[in-house]
Amino acid sequence: MIISIAWKNIWRNKLRSFVVLFAIAIGLVAGILSVAVMNGALRDRIKIAIKTEIGSIQLHRADYLNNAEPDKTIDNAGEIIKKIEENQDVIAVSGRLKLEAMINGGHGPRGAMVLGVNPDSEKRVSDLYRYIPDSLGGWFNSDLRNPIIISSRLADKLKVGLNNKVQLDFVNKQGEAIAAIFRVCGIFQTNNSIYDEMNVFVENSILQKMLGFDENEFHQIVLLTKEDADLDSISTVLKRKYSAFSINTNTLQNLGNLKVDSSIVDYFSANQDLVSLNYGQMLELLKKTPMVLSLQTQKDILRAFESGITVMTWEDAAPEMALTSYWMDWLLYIFVGIILLALGFGIVNTMLMVVLERVKEFGMLMAIGMNRRRVYLMVVLETVFLSLAGGVTGIVISSILISWLSKSGINLVSLAEGFNSMGYSTLIYPYIGLEDYIKIVIMVILTGVVSALYPAWKAIRLNPADAVRSE
Amino acid sequence: MSKVIEINKLNKIYTETAVPVHAVNDLSLSFEQGEFAAIVGPSGCGKTTLLNLIGGLDKPTDGKIWIDGTDITTFSIGQLTDLRLWNIGFVFQAYNLIPVLTARENVEFIMELQHKSKAERRARAEELLVAVGLADRMDVRPSRMSGGQQQRVAVARALASKPKFILADEPTANLDSSSTETLLNIMEELNGKEGTTFIFSTHDSRVMKKARRIITLEDGKVLTDNII
Structure with a gap:
């Protein structure tokens, strides 16, 4: 009451x-x-x-993330892609070449990231093609030689339009400077102006021939998962399969840069010369550290010792x-x-x-x-x-x-x-x-x-x- | 007859005022089961203070009060609350019903505090409301009742917990003659039927006429104590 x-x-x-x-x-x-x-x-x-820019999960060669040199491609990328495609929660997988370049439309050069993509598989992992209006070309569907897709923002800066030529200057796998002419076959515009100004897309097959890469050689593997998929468990499975860790002078230097407690550095220094540790073994080592570590510190330490393939969810990538x-x-x-x-x-x-x-x-x-x-x-x-x-x-x-x-x-x-x-x-x-x-x-x-x-x-x-x- | 209330050398001095007020002065009294008593006297003679002390609403400065043989002057606030809930019924001058509840709910409320079952509450509330002549007003809220009807609900509420005695502080002060007559007849009848002791403080000569014992106070002392 x-x-x-x-x-x-x-x-x-x-x-x-x-x-x-x-x-x-x-x-x-x-x-x-x-x-x-x-x-x-x-x-x-x-x-x-x-859906457009980074995918759900990305794989790179560990050292590529520290220094994006053209020869740092993922070993056995083709095999890895085939294996990942078998996962029920994965909608699509695509390999990308990813190279820093200068792009020039005749009115001065600008820096850009060239993404070499397979037009078909890329369309399944990224819906960037939707951001190309019909009036501004399409997703690699023209007969132009060396087609390239750039954003409208970059096109404005380069003062180029559809079907116009642009020159790309980059370095091939052997480290030699290469210049090549591409024609704009599509112009996109997303809501992210920084992304738009930075990224250009060309066909993988053309880049491979031009720069001396093999057919299944990629710097990045991108996968798109179902919306309700558990990204952590998928990335853990991938880490267990493909990640490797080494404790050596170089990787200990990476650890030193993290500004962790000296007892942690001493602990890993005592384990120096352990090479090709798998993900499970590395986790075991982490469990035995002399102090309790936060999840973020554990992630940072794992990244410092990575020597195989780095697996990153979108949260790690962005x-x-x-x-x-x-x-x-x-x-x-x-x-x-x-x-x-x-x-x-x-x-x-x-x-x-x-x-x-x-x-x-x-x-x-x-x-x-x-x-x-x-x-x-x-x-x-x-x-x-x-x-x-x-x-x-x-x-x-x-x-x-x-x-x-x-x-x-x-x-x-x-x-x-x-x-x-x-x-x-x-x-x-x-x-x-x-x-x-x-x-x-x-x-x-x-x-x-x-x-x-x-x-x-x-x-x-x-x-x-x-x-x-x-x- | 057994003594329900026994008071011995009770004193209450209010010291909060500029000049200390000796409201109850070395007063001794007792009440037996089934009494129908009126405490009378001029304003300020200590009637209400005495009722508050008997009802455990206030603590004496000195002296003892036994309810059913238990000294209540040493009780804590919680014990006094329980004492009031289980042993004492109150009827106030201004009725003091809960305005958001109906007559029936007002009567049931005190039994809910006693954790009585719903069926028991309902039966007792209906029985009492019929007894006070409000059978047709059970589901009406106080705001839609006359003063006399509200005071009858208050009497029913006071009896609902089956108390040993009821303290009524000037219960007829706000009522017209007809309502007073009705209320007094009802209380007299319930006193006979339920055997509950009624103690009134009053100025009202109509109440005094009905009372079977009249205690007159003056300056906090018993001036006269007459059984009629």
């Missing part, structure tokens, strides 16, 4: 309760919507990054996005927390007024035998119900708004330059997960409980004899 009384009590002064309720609701709508917009923008960014994603969870707590903190003071004020108005009633309740614990509980429940009523209203309004906006999107085209420079789309589809709503409900309940503490304490401090006779 206390629950029922507490619920009924909040509607005794409807106007006051509705004011508090709507204040909470509006505050929450603002907070939830802000978080949903940022969340949506980040989700889109991650989705685009995976750590800034992974970090933003991690902080996005905290942003919910921070945004909604600040709003609820401000609202909490209003709730405390309202509940103090409630207690003050009902001194006589609290006196009567204690006089007839309601103990202080129950009186306290009743005030706390009233506050929680009031907060929850506002919270649920806010969540319902937010979910309706987010559901609508997630279909239509929010177009921030006026901010395109800033958004695109960070790789974000200007059309944002707000998103917030069910677990986030649950977190918000818990935060609202906590706000109610905390806001009730002082008013409830005031209520139980009343002397029933005085309170019952008060006016």
